[in-house]
Amino acid sequence: MRKWSVLFLLLGIYVLTTAFVVVGHRGDPLNAPEETFQSIDSAFTHGANYVELDVHVSQDNVLVVSHDRDLYRVTNTHAIVSEHPFAELQKLHQANGEPIHSLDEVFAHFQSNPKAKFLIETKKTKHGNPKNMEALLVALIQKYHMENRVMVHSFSYESLAEMKKLMPAIPRIFIAGSLGRLNFERFTVTTGVNISSEIVTPQLVNQLHYIGQKVYVWDEMTEKQKHWDSVVNLPIDGVVTNYPEVGHEYQQLKGEADLKTISDDVAVVSDRPIATYENPYALVPNQHTATPGITLHATQYVAMKGRAFYQVGENTFVDADYVNPETLCPNLVPFVDAKVQLRAHQSSAVGYNSPTHPQNKTGSLRPNRQYTIDAIKVVNSSVWVKTDRGWVNTASLLLTLPSARPTQFTTQLSAYFGEKAADRIALLNLAALVPGSQLIKPAAIVSQSGPFATVTPGTITAQSIKKERTS
Structure with missing residues (x-):
């Protein structure tokens, strides 16, 4: 059996998808008593795709829905599930008045709701008992025709191996609270891994995907809602969460991206x-x-x-x-804090909220005014500048170059700054900085009587500048 460390040597690329499954941990336990109909209904109402339920086996071989083997925490009465028949356990009630439920009752209650799906955790002892739990679960799945609405997860490798034997098509997810519990033997019977949020990393998710395992993340009952702010960035397949409503909101946002x-x-x-x-x-x-x-x-x-x-x-x-x-930045950085103005005969230019998604107008540029460049963005073949009126496409603008050489400057302007200040062209076309332009091209004629030089279109070189000035 190879060690888990071998897995970290595997290199691969996993195709990124935006969809992930939201699983309500024991229903919606922050809004209703865990694993009750009320809690399950609340989870589905708030957008959970699945609800996670735990099962133990009663003295008379009934699958009982409970996280703990002793029902004291949820009923305030000590009762070990395996030591009592279900009829006795059902007399115990949770805080909302609901009795302890069997899985049979849960499946019967939600059978007519095709959107109600369940992730069942088989609770086994360290010796693998009870031995008949998987057979009882398979019988209920078949009884209520839930084959496509149930996944199984467990800390027990043996339980998942038995589920694979009895129902090969059912998704089988191994729960791991530490890396030491993961090895290739586990992966021979599992279709996924449910990893503690304490150990999950993007690299681990990608490595598990590479060997064909779906990846879910789980947290303790002490889970903090803020944890979602980082979990959502992982390329995971699902989350088992105490916050199904928050999970659903992030699921929608990421699904639209x-x-x-x-x-x-x-x-x-x-x-x-x-x-x-x-x-x-x-x-x-x-x-x-x-x-x-x-x-x-x-x-x-x-x-x-x-x-x-x-x-x-x-x-x-x-x-x-x-x-x-990064390769464009040397050409762009020198022009931050420079000035732009409208081209001759241009009456206005629209400012937008964004250069990548110019949907909302934020203002407009007017003639005979200069505007400071706060930021620059190249979008496809266009150059956009941010001004106090919004983002503006430079196709309608002219650039006023500084009188002194910037600390960082493009080699395309070397000839320009090599000339005497009196010989320099004042206004240039910033759009010529886009990829593919070999030289900065001067702008069209502005005005003979204005404060800026008259320019004939052409490329800037020391010779062309002198020729233009002496003609």
Whole structure:
């Protein structure tokens, strides 16, 4: 039997999907007593796809729905399930007045609701008892025709092996609270792994996917709602949670997103650091920011609802509006804080909320005014600049270059700054900075009488500048 450590040597790529299953842990235990009809109904009402239930075997071979073998915690009466017939156990009631239920009763109650699905945990002793639990479970699944509505998970490898023997098509998920419990022998009988939130990592999820295992994440009853802010970033198949409503909300948000796995070096082009987020779905802010001009490695692109984000670290996302390929940044950074104005005969230019998703207008640029560039974004073949009026496509703008050479400048402007200040062209076409442009091209004629030089279209070189000035 090979050790778990061998698994970490496996390299592979898992196709990223946005869908994950929400499993209500014992129903909706924060809003109703656990594993009661009320709790189960609440979980489904709030968007759970499955409800997780635990089962023990009574003295008379009835599968009893309970997490604990002793019912004291939920009924305030000591009663070991295996030491009593179900008729006696059913006389005990939970805080909402419901009696202890059998799994037979649960399946009968929800049989007519095809959306009611269950994840059943088989509770076994360390010696593998009771031995007949799996046969009893299979009999109930077949009795109520729940073959496509039940998954099974367990801490017991033997229990899952027996389920595979009795019902090979049923999903079988091994529960792991530590890495030491995972090995290749387990994977011969399982179709998935339910991992404690304490040990789950993106790398572990990808490695388990690579060997064909679905990955679920579970937490204790002490689970904190904030934990969802990071769990949602994992490429998991499902979550067993005490917060089915929160899980459903994140499920919808992530389901509406377009996720792409990438491997790109990028950088922020802005006049100030920008906020980062723990996840892009609920825009949960991080405490740190992304500094302009610093290379970041992006591993995921997330687009949704008119916004887009790059993942640039574990649980760290930045607004894609401010991010450009690292190779373009030397050409763009020098123009942050520069000025732009409308082209001649242009009456206005619309500012938008976003250059990547220009849907909402935020203002407009007017003639005979200059606007400061706060940030720059290259989108396909267009260059956009952020001003106090919003994001504006530079196709309608001219750039006023600084009088002094910037600390960082593009080699395409070397000839420009090599000339005397009096010989320099004042206004340029910023859109020429997009990929594929070999030289910066000067703008069209502005005005002979204006404060800016008259320019004939052409490429900027020292010779063309002198020729233009002497003609």
